Amino acid sequence: MYDAIIVGAGPAGNVAALRLSSKGHRVAVLDWRFDIGDKLCTGIVGTECGEAFPIPSELIYRQANSATFISPNGREFGVVSRRDQALVVDRVAYINEIAETAMNAGASYHLGHRVSGIEMDDTSVRVRVRASNNSTTFSAKLLILSSGFGSPLIRMAGLREGKDGDFMMGAQTEVEIGNVSDTEVYVGDQIAPEAFGWIVPLDESRAHVGLMSHHPLNGHLDSFQSRLKERGKILDDISAPRRWGIPLKPIPRTYADRTLVTGDAAGFAKPTTGGGIYYAMLSGQMAATAAIKAFECGDFSAAQLKGYEDDWKKVFGHELKVGYYARLLFESMNDTQLDRMMEMFLSPEVQQDTVLSSDFSFDWHGKTILKTVRHQELGPLITSFGAVVAPFFKRLIRSSIF
Numbered sequence: 001m002y003d004a005i006i007v008g009a010g011p012a013g014n015v016a017a018l019r020l021s022s023k024g025h026r027v028a029v030l031d032w033r034f035d036i037g038d039k040l041c042t043g044i045v046g047t048e049c050g051e052a053f054p055i056p057s058e059l060i061y062r063q064a065n066s067a068t069f070i071s072p073n074g075r076e077f078g079v080v081s082r083r084d085q086a087l088v089v090d091r092v093a094y095i096n097e098i099a100e101t102a103m104n105a106g107a108s109y110h111l112g113h114r115v116s117g118i119e120m121d122d123t124s125v126r127v128r129v130r131a132s133n134n135s136t137t138f139s140a141k142l143l144i145l146s147s148g149f150g151s152p153l154i155r156m157a158g159l160r161e162g163k164d165g166d167f168m169m170g171a172q173t174e175v176e177i178g179n180v181s182d183t184e185v186y187v188g189d190q191i192a193p194e195a196f197g198w199i200v201p202l203d204e205s206r207a208h209v210g211l212m213s214h215h216p217l218n219g220h221l222d223s224f225q226s227r228l229k230e231r232g233k234i235l236d237d238i239s240a241p242r243r244w245g246i247p248l249k250p251i252p253r254t255y256a257d258r259t260l261v262t263g264d265a266a267g268f269a270k271p272t273t274g275g276g277i278y279y280a281m282l283s284g285q286m287a288a289t290a291a292i293k294a295f296e297c298g299d300f301s302a303a304q305l306k307g308y309e310d311d312w313k314k315v316f317g318h319e320l321k322v323g324y325y326a327r328l329l330f331e332s333m334n335d336t337q338l339d340r341m342m343e344m345f346l347s348p349e350v351q352q353d354t355v356l357s358s359d360f361s362f363d364w365h366g367k368t369i370l371k372t373v374r375h376q377e378l379g380p381l382i383t384s385f386g387a388v389v390a391p392f393f394k395r396l397i398r399s400s401i402f
């Protein structure tokens with residue numbers, strides 16, 4: 001019997017596996033993929049993430065301190081920070097690197113293994129697994145579900161009932177690029193309804209192009225690509241588009257008897273940008289800490305494991321809440337309002353108070369969001385947008401008080 005079974009070898013599961021195996025615990029990591037980490041993703045992380053979970057320099061495509069934002073009416077706003085804020089990385093290789101370190105520390109990886117059922121009793125947790133044509137069972141003292149967006153295992157573990165949580169869909173492809181050298185973010189209903197699209201250069205010849213939205217994406221990526229081709233930014237397609245979901249809200253409870261849930265499976269992506277790698281890794285680390293405490297006292301009850309949820313709420317619970325209400329506020333604005341909002345928010349003067357101020361962080365948006373809505377010019381501008389926008393503005397302001 002293993003000490004822990006971890007389902008999912010993404011950022012969350014590999015960090016949990018590394019922490020547990022480094023402390024000498026017997027860990028089995030199960031993933032239905034054969035290519036570790038090869039999940040749809042742009043591969044941008046904040047510099048803080050790169051410090052907390054170091055990235056070998058050869059896996060960093062580039063460091064970024066700037067981006068250009070294009071408003072619905074086509075105006076361009078450059079933002080250039082004094083220091084690097086983000087790293088564009090080879091995500092698959094980065095996640096693989098963590099998995100390899102975990103393997104070297106003793107974690108046992110079972111690829112091509114799909115978990116299809118969970119059973120539990122007073123002595124252990126068992127998971128049913130399908131691999132090639134065989135079915136088998138793994139058992140452990142504890143189960144960590146790091147199985148990503150929309151995982152049916154969350155229901156099987158009794159941690160979700162009723163309808164699915166709130167989420168966005170993302171679509172992305174890799175392209176050959178022409179005259180584009182920095183990240184460009186396009187806002188407006190024509191690009192992605194109530195959300196945004198991006199082109200993120202990886203090097204001088206390749207980029208990720210994608211978009212995300214709460215609404216169904218019907219041909220939006222095609223027309224976004226055509227628009228970028230017309231402007232000479234995209235020269236050719238490299239890969240076919242792929243789609244995947246991004247959770248916007250945590251699941252109701254992230255622990256149960258003998259069970260912890262981490263990363264996208266728990267709903268931990270940033271609702272503002274959809275970035276989830278860092279919080280997935282942080283939650284993997286916190287789940288490992290909670291697991292180690294449970295091994296020490298031999299208590300795997302929900303009451304003992306609740307400490308995990310207390311921990312992540314302390315670290316990024318407020319961020320997720322403020323980010324969620326900021327997303328709803330953003331979505332409530334029409335294109336004309338977004339034009340006005342971006343013109344003021346990205347003006348050189350306001351940038352100094354918000355995105356260029358010393359406390360701005362790529363990984364922690366709450367402070368900047370609250371500064372923005374309380375800003376002496378931006379607050380009144382948003383209030384002037386009227387009855388559709390007002391309730392979302394009030395809810396966001398209230399979220400900062402509690």
Ligand SMILES: Cc1cc2nc3c(=O)[nH]c(=O)nc-3n(C[C@H](O)[C@H](O)[C@H](O)COP(=O)(O)OP(=O)(O)OC[C@H]3O[C@@H](n4cnc5c(N)ncnc54)[C@H](O)[C@@H]3O)c2cc1C
Pocket residue numbers: 007008009010011012013030031032033037038039040041042043044045113114115116146147148149151153169170171172210243244245246262263264265269274275276277278280
């Ligand atoms: C288009 C797009 C772009 C994105 N860009 C960024 C970005 O630039 N930066 C960023 O920080 N985040 C980005 N994200 C989000 C980020 O990719 C996720 O938040 C992150 O990968 C979550 O990590 P995770 O370990 O929780 O889950 P995942 O990375 O999804 O890993 C889950 C693993 O579980 C496995 N699995 C699932 N079910 C089972 C099962 N039943 N049995 C066995 N294995 C199973 C899967 O195969 C997978 O390997 C993006 C998302 C999308 C959709």
